[in-house]
Amino acid sequence: AFGGVLCAFTLILIGVLAFSIRLFSVIKYESVIHEFDPYFNFRVTQFLSKNGIYEFWNWFDDRTWYPLGRVIGGTVYPGLTLTAGSIWWFVNALNIPLSVETVCVFTAPIFSAIASWATYLLTKEAKGTGAGLMAAAILAMVPSYISRSVAGSYDNEAVAIFALVFTFYLYVKTLNTGSLFYATLNALSYFYMVCSWGGYTFIINLIPMHVLLCIVTGRYSSRLYIAYAPLVILGTLLAALVPVVGFNAVLTSEHFASFLVFIILHVVAFVYYIKGLLTPRLFKMAMTLVITVGLAVCFAVVAILVALVASSPTKGWSGRSLSLLDPTYASKYIPIIASVSEHQPPTWPSYFMDINVLAFLVPAGIISCFLPLSDASSFMVLYLVTAVYFSGVMVRLMLVLAPAACILSGIALSSAFDVLTRSMKFQLSKLFDDGPAISGNGSPNGSSASTVNTSSSKNEKTEKSEAAPKEKQSKKNRRKDKEVTESVSVKPKKEKRLSVLPLEASIVSTLLLIALGGFYVVHCVWAAAEAYSAPSIVLTSRSREGLHVFDDFREAYAWLSHNTDVDDKVASWWDYGYQTTAMANRTVIVDNNTWNNTHIATVGTAMSSPEKAAWEIFDSLDVKYVLVVFGGLVGYPSDDINKFLWMVRIGGGEFPHIKEPDYLRDGQYRVDAQATPTMLNCLMYKLCYYRFVETDGKGFDRVRGYEIGKKHFKLTHFEEVFTTHHWMVRIYKLKPQKNRIRGKLKKLKSVSLPAY
Amino acid sequence: SSKRSEGARFVRMPKADGDAKLLIQSLNKAYAATPTNLKIIDLYVFFAMVTALVQVGYMGVVGSFPFNSFLSGVLSCIGTAVLAVCLRIQVNKDNKEFKDLPPERAFADFVLCNLVLHLVIINFLG
Numbered sequence: 001a002f003g004g005v006l007c008a009f010t011l012i013l014i015g016v017l018a019f020s021i022r023l024f025s026v027i028k029y030e031s032v033i034h035e036f037d038p039y040f041n042f043r044v045t046q047f048l049s050k051n052g053i054y055e056f057w058n059w060f061d062d063r064t065w066y067p068l069g070r071v072i073g074g075t076v077y078p079g080l081t082l083t084a085g086s087i088w089w090f091v092n093a094l095n096i097p098l099s100v101e102t103v104c105v106f107t108a109p110i111f112s113a114i115a116s117w118a119t120y121l122l123t124k125e126a127k128g129t130g131a132g133l134m135a136a137a138i139l140a141m142v143p144s145y146i147s148r149s150v151a152g153s154y155d156n157e158a159v160a161i162f163a164l165v166f167t168f169y170l171y172v173k174t175l176n177t178g179s180l181f182y183a184t185l186n187a188l189s190y191f192y193m194v195c196s197w198g199g200y201t202f203i204i205n206l207i208p209m210h211v212l213l214c215i216v217t218g219r220y221s222s223r224l225y226i227a228y229a230p231l232v233i234l235g236t237l238l239a240a241l242v243p244v245v246g247f248n249a250v251l252t253s254e255h256f257a258s259f260l261v262f263i264i265l266h267v268v269a270f271v272y273y274i275k276g277l278l279t280p281r282l283f284k285m286a287m288t289l290v291i292t293v294g295l296a297v298c299f300a301v302v303a304i305l306v307a308l309v310a311s312s313p314t315k316g317w318s319g320r321s322l323s324l325l326d327p328t329y330a331s332k333y334i335p336i337i338a339s340v341s342e343h344q345p346p347t348w349p350s351y352f353m354d355i356n357v358l359a360f361l362v363p364a365g366i367i368s369c370f371l372p373l374s375d376a377s378s379f380m381v382l383y384l385v386t387a388v389y390f391s392g393v394m395v396r397l398m399l400v401l402a403p404a405a406c407i408l409s410g411i412a413l414s415s416a417f418d419v420l421t422r423s424m425k426f427q428l429s430k431l432f433d434d435g436p437a438i439s440g441n442g443s444p445n446g447s448s449a450s451t452v453n454t455s456s457s458k459n460e461k462t463e464k465s466e467a468a469p470k471e472k473q474s475k476k477n478r479r480k481d482k483e484v485t486e487s488v489s490v491k492p493k494k495e496k497r498l499s500v501l502p503l504e505a506s507i508v509s510t511l512l513l514i515a516l517g518g519f520y521v522v523h524c525v526w527a528a529a530e531a532y533s534a535p536s537i538v539l540t541s542r543s544r545e546g547l548h549v550f551d552d553f554r555e556a557y558a559w560l561s562h563n564t565d566v567d568d569k570v571a572s573w574w575d576y577g578y579q580t581t582a583m584a585n586r587t588v589i590v591d592n593n594t595w596n597n598t599h600i601a602t603v604g605t606a607m608s609s610p611e612k613a614a615w616e617i618f619d620s621l622d623v624k625y626v627l628v629v630f631g632g633l634v635g636y637p638s639d640d641i642n643k644f645l646w647m648v649r650i651g652g653g654e655f656p657h658i659k660e661p662d663y664l665r666d667g668q669y670r671v672d673a674q675a676t677p678t679m680l681n682c683l684m685y686k687l688c689y690y691r692f693v694e695t696d697g698k699g700f701d702r703v704r705g706y707e708i709g710k711k712h713f714k715l716t717h718f719e720e721v722f723t724t725h726h727w728m729v730r731i732y733k734l735k736p737q738k739n740r741i742r743g744k745l746k747k748l749k750s751v752s753l754p755a756y
Numbered sequence: 757s758s759k760r761s762e763g764a765r766f767v768r769m770p771k772a773d774g775d776a777k778l779l780i781q782s783l784n785k786a787y788a789a790t791p792t793n794l795k796i797i798d799l800y801v802f803f804a805m806v807t808a809l810v811q812v813g814y815m816g817v818v819g820s821f822p823f824n825s826f827l828s829g830v831l832s833c834i835g836t837a838v839l840a841v842c843l844r845i846q847v848n849k850d851n852k853e854f855k856d857l858p859p860e861r862a863f864a865d866f867v868l869c870n871l872v873l874h875l876v877i878i879n880f881l882g
Contacts, residue, residue, distance in 0.1 A: 178853060180842055180865035184872055222845045222853065230842060230869060233835040237876045240827065247823060269841075276850075277786035278779075285775050 003129075010133055011120060015113035018140035021525065022109040022150045025533035031105050031152070034535040036575060036592050038154035039582035041080055042104050044072060045154075048085045049100050056081075057243075063587045064577065065599060066569050066621065074243045075595070079163070079196030080156050083107065108149040108158035115162035116140040119403060119410075122169035125176055126369075126376040127411045130418070135410025141520070143527035144354035144402040150533055157399055160197030165403050167193050167203055168383070171227060172376045178223035180230070187234035194239045201254045202400060204235065206386060208261035210379050215268050219375060225269050232262045267294075346395035353527065354398050357520040358405040365408025368415045377411075384408055416513060420506040427503035537579070539636065550634065553579065556627070556729035559722050560584035564625065571618055572627035573607070573640055573647065574600055580627070589621055597654065604651030607644070607684045608658050614683040615717035618734055626718065626732045630688040632701035632708075633727040639703065644684050645669055672706045680710045687732055690715055695727070797844045801837045808833035828880040835873045839866055 025034070033042050048056045059072040088103040116136040124132035139145065148157040170186035173179075194200045211228045214220060236258070239249040249255055275283050351359055362384065369377035384404040391401040501509075539550040560570065561584045569587045570580055577591020590600050606617040618626065631639035640647075645660070652658040662678040663669070671685060679685060693699040693711040700707050715732075722731040790798075811829050820826050846854045846862035854862075 178846070180839070180846070180862070180869050183842075184865075184869045188872070222851060226842045226845065229838045230835070233831055233838055234869075234873055234876070237828070237831050237835070237873070237880060240824070241876065241880055247827075250827065274783075278782060282779055282782050286779055289776065289779070 007129060007133065011117060011136065014116050014120075014133070014136050014140050017137070018113040018116045019109045021141060021528050022112060022146060024150070024529045025535055026105070026151045028529075028533055029535050029538055029540075031102065032535055032537060033101065033104060033154055034150070034152040034537065035155075036536075036578050038104075038152070040578040040592065041154050041156075042101065043578075043582040044076060044081050045084050045088075045104055046100050048081055049088055053082075053085075063585075064581055064591050065593075065596065066587050066589050068596065068599065070593065070595075074246075075593070077156055077196055077198065077244055078242070079192060079194075080107070080154070080159050082195070083111075083159055084154070104154045105152045108153055108155075109151050111159050111162045112140070112145065112149045115145075115165055115403075118162055118165040118169055119406060122165055122172060123407050123410050125169065125172045126374070126380055126407070127414065131411045131414035133410075134414045135407045138358065138410055138520075139403060139406040141524040141528075142355060142358070142402050142406055143524055143532065144398045146524070146528045147354070147532040148399055150528070152535055156197045160193065160199060161399065161403065163189060163193035163196050164199070164203065164400070168379075171207060171231070172379060174227040175223055175375050175379075178226050180226060183226055183230045184234070186227075187231050187238060190231065190235045191238035191241070194235075194242050194245060199397075199400065200239070202386075202390075204239075204255060205257050206383060207231065208258045209386070210382050211261050211265060213378060213382060214375060215264065217378075219378075220268055220272065222269075224375075225265060228265060229262065232258050343394050343396065345393060346391065346398060350395060350398070353531075355402060355405045356523050357516055358409040361409035361412045362405050364416070365410075365412035368411050369408070380404070380407055380411070413513065413517075417510070420501065420510045420513075423501040423506040424503060424510070426500050427506070431503070550636075550726055550728065552724035552726050552728035554583065555724045556722065556731060557584035559724075560586055560625070560627075560731065563722075568624040569622050570625045570627055571603060571606070571621070571623040573603065573629075573643060575643070576627065576629065586625075589623065597650070601651045601654035604647035605655045605658055607640075607647045608651050608663070608682050610681045611683055611686060611715065611717045615734060619737075624734060625721070626687065626734070628684065628687045628730050628732075630727055630730055631703050632688070632692065633695060635702040636728055637703050639688075639728075640684060641671065641688055642703065647684070671701070671704060671708055673709045675709045685710070686713065686715060687718065687730060690720060690730075692727075791849070794844055794848060797840050797847070801840045801844075804833045804837035804840070808837075822882055824880055824882045828877045828882075832874065832877040835877075836870060839869050839873070842866070842869075 033039055044056070047059065051059075056078075057073045060069055061072045062069045064070050084100075084104050084107045087107065088098065088100055091098050091103065116139045119139045120132040120136035122132075123135040145161060148155060149161070167186060167189040170182055170189050174182040174186055190200070190203060193203060207228065211224060214224055236249050236255070239245050239255075240247060274286060278286060346354075366381055366384065369381050384401075384407075387397075387401040387404045390397045537553050541548050541550070557580065560580070564570075564586060566585070567587065569589065570584070571589045572580065574590040574592055574594055577588045577593075580586055580588050581591065590596075590603050594600060602617060602621070606614040609617070629636075629639045630641065631637060632641070645663070648658060648660050648663055652660055661667075663676060663682070665674050665676050665679075671679060671689075689699070689708050689710070690713070692701075692708065698707055699711045717735050718732040719735055720730065721733045722729075724730075808830050811826070811833065815826050843862055843866040845851060846857055846865075847859050848854075
């Protein structure tokens with residue numbers, strides 16, 4: 001009972017830890033929604049809270065992707081919005097007046113606390129309570145998860161990681177107990193995961209892989225059937241219920257693995273059943289008969305399937321999934337996917353930054369999972385291996401690696417502490433008892449064992465040292481030398497050898513492991529406070545005068561919302577679409593959803609063209625205002641000039657008259673005096689650097705580090721209406737078409753006028 | 757039929773015939789020994805699979821237009837068959853893993869899972 005109370009208390013502490021380490025951004029800045037995608041989720045949640053769920057399901061948004069619009073109900077993953085919306089509704093029903101924004105900001109920390117509890121449950125199923133608590137504590141702090149779930153980062157991953165770990169827990173629990181009740185819960189949890197994140201395809205491919213692994217390694221059991229078969233049927237149905245997935249649940253290649261393994265599982269189950277009914281000789285006969293017939297049928301089915309799949313150009317996979325399997329696919333065929341910064345492969349230092357010490361502990365955890373190997377621990381190893389592969393393809397998927405790394409590190413650390421504390425206890429008792437009073441029959445630490453076998457992170461070899469001979473040990477026990485078990489029951493005939501280290505070694509190792517944990521905690525707190533808490537909508541810098549705050553983005557959006565008409569259309573690069581619709585409440589042309597490549601290419605072409613051509617493109621889209629982000633005055637590096645080459649590439653992908661080499665001088669991208677005339681005349685250059693020379697007389701761009709090429713020029717088709725305090729956001733208005741035609745054109749027109 | 761006339765060439769074939777008959781006979785005999793409640797479950801599974809096949813055949817004839825209706829119909833048959841097989845596994849007395857599980861609990865789980873399945877089906881039927 002005391003153990004249970006201690007465990008519960010530790011879990012509460014872990015929850016508080018997970019919640020509070022994510023509050024740095026609220027303390028350092030303010031309670032504000034971060035980045036770009038969360039603003040869209042926030043806007044959708046606002047709509048849901050104002051208009052109710054039926055309006056939300058049927059919502060057609062006409063304030064974005066003008067003139068196409070976007071069907072929100074059918075293209076958004078509703079899990080996060082519905083979760084936050086129901087929390088808001090529940091809290092307000094209790095008369096606690098929390099605003100929607102507050103609920104949205106704090107959803108992520110709350111769910112990360114719940115996710116660490118789910119990790120505890122999952123690891124407990126594999127290796128026991130100690131490992132569970134360890135893994136939960138590690139997950140509460142791991143920087144990779146913190147980066148996507150700080151207070152204010154209101155994005156899908158905030159609830160999706162909880163759903164992922166919880167679904168895995170229910171799967172492993174069903175596998176261990178064989179209960180249909182848990183299988184039902186597993187399907188429902190999978191449904192929540194499908195609602196929350198596009199990464200649900202990871203689950204529906206990992207679980208079939210594990211089932212296949214179990215069958216191939218001879219661990220088929222009826223519990224495996226109960227764990228997998230209902231999940232496939234119920235899971236597919238539930239996934240098809242979510243509008244954004246729909247019939248993709250049965251038609252796309254991402255789900256075919258689950259159906260294939262479903263069929264294989266049934267075949268295997270049937271074979272085992274028949275084996276139970278017949279004698280071995282008859283069974284062999286049946287096998288030869290079935291195999292000849294079965295192979296022929298299989299061949300036919302596979303041929304049909306291959307023909308169906310090969311007839312579609314992407315072989316049935318979506319672009320994002322293909323870029324996971326072939327990392328070079330996106331850069332060759334789909335520049336949009338290649339340009340998203342989250343989709344780049346990670347660098348080696350980012351592994352150490354994001355999972356820190358766990359990178360060393362994970363291999364130890366893998367070894368610990370093999371002693372002994374159970375269904376649950378083989379699942380952990382498989383999860384880790386696939387997660388490591390995918391995290392190497394896209395930096396965003398480091399997030400999927402984080403729970404796996406935490407679980408395996410928890411297992412490793414727990415096993416290590418187990419061995420070390422057991423050694424210390426045994427050695428100390430031996431020291432105080434002053435004599436080899438081990439009878440081998442009732443002592444909890446087992447018999448003589450002095451085989452040195454550490455499962456700590458440093459040492460992986462099994463060293464054998466001579467065991468002190470005991471009269472009671474029979475030769476039978478020598479065969480059990482290699483076994484390392486954690487059971488403490490000792491029977492008289494069968495003695496299990498437990499590993500024990502010398503006292504000094506175990507004390508020093510324990511202290512070193514605790515120090516390792518200390519380094520990890522320090523790193524996590526530093527990463528949470530310094531690296532991952534920036535809201536990106538507000539920037540700060542330290543100078544001699546103190547803290548300087550750059551609030552230009554909100555200044556620009558507030559200007560837009562106060563000084564323009566409600567129906568005015570604003571054009572900018574797609575990065576700022578969500579923020580513009582959420583904060584400025586104006587219609588935009590393209591936004592972060594990036595579902596229509598041609599529309600984005602149109603905006604990209606306009607930004608890359610000279611003023612008149614750009615004016616015409618924007619006028620055809622009814623645009624009134626154009627917004628650009630410029631960091632040259634203050635040294636903000638993620639501005640539109642740095643992103644400009646992507647605009648050229650994407651625009652050039654659809655409109656061949658935009659050619660990237662036209663904007664590069666000798667293959668180099670420059671905007672100084674050496675830049676090409678096409679670059680110096682394009683709209684993006686002009687809108688960013690208009691009147692820039694007035695700031696310091698020379699036009700020195702702090703980001704690029706040189707003076708700009710064209711310094712004095714006038715705008716003919718656009719007029720500047722607003723520039724923020726640090727020149728970071730600049731808003732221009734399209735000049736209306738002239739009423740009278742003057743000069744040369746008048747003579748041409750007068751010829752066609754009727755003569756009176 | 758003729759064990760003598762074929763001679764030396766096709767010694768195997770008549771043996772295969774006899775073997776197949778022997779196989780089917782022993783299968784029948786072993787199956788007849790299973791308890792009645794398991795046989796009832798097997799009958800239910802067979803009925804569900806036949807219904808699914810009938811639906812697929814119907815879809816082949818008239819086309820798959822309300823695809824969600826077709827999908828929910830077929831998957832409800834396959835789903836309830838799978839759940840019945842799970843029930844059979846849990847109720848079977850020869851299964852040593854489940855000897856602590858009372859059959860009432862197994863049946864209750866079966867009913868619960870079917871409830872969830874059919875709730876989803878009704879929603880998806882359209």
